[in-house]
Amino acid sequence: MAEPRIIIVGAGPAGTRAAEACVQAGVRPIVLDEGRRDGGQIYRRQPDNFTRPYAKLYGSEAGRAQALHETFDTLKGAVDYRPETLVWNISGGQVWTASQTYADTLPFDALLLCTGATDRLMPVKGWQFAGSYSLGGSQVALKSQAVSIGHKVVFMGSGPLLYLVASQYVEAGANVVAVLDTAPYSARIKALPDLLAVPSVLWNGVALTIKLKRAGVAVHNGIKPLEIKGDADRGVSGVRFRTRAGVEQEIACDAVAMGHHLRPETQLADLARCAFAFDPGTRQWLPERDGDGRSSVAGVYLAGDGAKILGARSAEASGRLAALAALGDLGLPVDKGEMTSLRGDVGTYAKFARGLAKAFPWPSEQASQLPDDTILCRCEGVTAGDLRGVMRETGAKEANRAKAFSRVGMGRCQGRYCGLAAAELIAAEADIPVEQVGRLRGQAPVKPLTIAIGDDQ
Amino acid sequence: MNRFVRLGETDRPAVTVHVDGAPVEALEGDTLMVALLSQGGVLRQSEFGPEKRAGFCLMGACQDCWVWTESGDRLRACSTVAATGQRILTSQPEASWPNHA
Numbered sequence: 280m281a282e283p284r285i286i287i288v289g290a291g292p293a294g295t296r297a298a299e300a301c302v303q304a305g306v307r308p309i310v311l312d313e314g315r316r317d318g319g320q321i322y323r324r325q326p327d328n329f330t331r332p333y334a335k336l337y338g339s340e341a342g343r344a345q346a347l348h349e350t351f352d353t354l355k356g357a358v359d360y361r362p363e364t365l366v367w368n369i370s371g372g373q374v375w376t377a378s379q380t381y382a383d384t385l386p387f388d389a390l391l392l393c394t395g396a397t398d399r400l401m402p403v404k405g406w407q408f409a410g411s412y413s414l415g416g417s418q419v420a421l422k423s424q425a426v427s428i429g430h431k432v433v434f435m436g437s438g439p440l441l442y443l444v445a446s447q448y449v450e451a452g453a454n455v456v457a458v459l460d461t462a463p464y465s466a467r468i469k470a471l472p473d474l475l476a477v478p479s480v481l482w483n484g485v486a487l488t489i490k491l492k493r494a495g496v497a498v499h500n501g502i503k504p505l506e507i508k509g510d511a512d513r514g515v516s517g518v519r520f521r522t523r524a525g526v527e528q529e530i531a532c533d534a535v536a537m538g539h540h541l542r543p544e545t546q547l548a549d550l551a552r553c554a555f556a557f558d559p560g561t562r563q564w565l566p567e568r569d570g571d572g573r574s575s576v577a578g579v580y581l582a583g584d585g586a587k588i589l590g591a592r593s594a595e596a597s598g599r600l601a602a603l604a605a606l607g608d609l610g611l612p613v614d615k616g617e618m619t620s621l622r623g624d625v626g627t628y629a630k631f632a633r634g635l636a637k638a639f640p641w642p643s644e645q646a647s648q649l650p651d652d653t654i655l656c657r658c659e660g661v662t663a664g665d666l667r668g669v670m671r672e673t674g675a676k677e678a679n680r681a682k683a684f685s686r687v688g689m690g691r692c693q694g695r696y697c698g699l700a701a702a703e704l705i706a707a708e709a710d711i712p713v714e715q716v717g718r719l720r721g722q723a724p725v726k727p728l729t730i731a732i733g734d735d736q
Numbered sequence: 737m738n739r740f741v742r743l744g745e746t747d748r749p750a751v752t753v754h755v756d757g758a759p760v761e762a763l764e765g766d767t768l769m770v771a772l773l774s775q776g777g778v779l780r781q782s783e784f785g786p787e788k789r790a791g792f793c794l795m796g797a798c799q800d801c802w803v804w805t806e807s808g809d810r811l812r813a814c815s816t817v818a819a820t821g822q823r824i825l826t827s828q829p830e831a832s833w834p835n836h837a
Contacts, residue, residue, distance in 0.1 A: 313796060315815070315817075320795055325745075326765035326817075327765070328748055328764060328765045329745045329748075329765060330745065331744065331745065397793060397795065397797045398793065407782070407785060407787055407789075408787055409739070409777060409778045409779075409787065409788050409789055409790035410739060410790060411792065412791070412792055412793075412794065413792055413793045413794070413798070415793065415794075415795060416791070416792060416793045416794035416795060416814075417794075419794040419795055419814075420740065420770075420794055421743070424740075424745075424766065424767060424770045425742060425743050425744045425745035426740040426741060426742050426743060426770055426773075426774065427740065427741040427743055428739070428740060429739060429740075429741065430741055451743045451744065452743050452744075453741065453743060510787075511785075511786040511787040511788065512778075512787075512788055513777060514739070514777060514778065514787075514788065514790060533739070534739070544797075654785070657792065657798075657800070658784070658798075658799070658800075659784045660782065660784035660785040691798065691799035691800070691802075692793075692797060692798040692799055692800075695797050695798065696792070696793070696797075696798055726796070726797075726799070727799060727810075729809065729810060
């Protein structure tokens, strides 16, 4: 039999471990990655001519980051690695790719989607001003370019990344003025039993908060964001929020890093026609998969945060597990004992992730409370009031129908940053459960393409 | 005023990018976004509102940081490496991609 054609999309923790498993089984997979370098976002590599050591870049995860990068470096000769390559469609049993100058279609026997995540955003009045950045983006600025997003930075939102990035900024010498967390402290106490599934990560989180407070950073829990203040030309000038005690406060700053944990990049799974199910814990629609990572479509496997937000450690395990499942399904010998042990690891991380979702809940109720003049779609400046008006005029209560009438989700980001909040707003307005609103359909191309691109070298 | 603040890695050779005709000094390894925002406060004008924009996600997902070459190619400033000789425009040149909505 000819060597099976295995395609891996993504070269982060899941994709790297999947590629490693393939190579160990004697298969040379194609690894397609949008990044200039491997590592994905959380273990993003700095440019070649930067010199900061691993400990400085990745803190407590330095060992894991280095091990992952070194694994990928040793795999390079044994995989068909194509960096700076966007997968923009999956159809007809083929993966459609585009790089700066070159487009291609690639057939596959097994496709492993390790597409990673982007920040989950709840809009705040004024988030369109220059100086507002996603939390993950603020981390990329530091990790990959050694810059702070501003002279006075506020971190606002929730999730483990909020504290991690804020403390990385402090350590690097940035001026962090406040960490404003929408989650009340009591939620963290309730989540403790699940968080204890991975005590080392729990402890890392506690240590971060202590470090921030020692550095003199104001840390507020249980806040409600009210407004990012600023003006059209100069951008952000401050944030206004309500404290847990109900007092309105304002903090001057020129940058805000905002986000509420993460959301998986599921567009390719959607285009591959994988079945999706609503996950009540995160209030997100996620592609269905079995315990090993098989999607509902034969030959398509899902791993890492691109399938469900379970973190980088879980991604390494689920990437390897999905690859072993694929290799086994293709008739190659795989170690069943190792698969059992990986399933155990993935289960432990899943319990921890449930804890995180409880400790740092998505403040869905804030969407319905957004003032009419708040911009909901940052790409095209569509306001919460515009969407409410469209709902009144057309009766649209389904995500794609509301998008068609209002353009919320139709702009440059294709709904990545407004889609989840828009669904919550529609659900509240129509008084229906958010799962009834449905989810924005993935559309090809999953990111804008250049029209000048050729279909051959 | 500059938006981004350099916190290290400053011992790199300089590169010069031309932005809207004017030279901008940057460092080898900078993205265009870092090159522009280490010198200035914004990247572009929003087509849908009065405000200026300076990017948002820095990972190629939001497309808020588009700039253009003088020959009309669109670039994501967050994922394009700055290099001497580049001539960048912060507003879309005529006769390019017609549908920028």
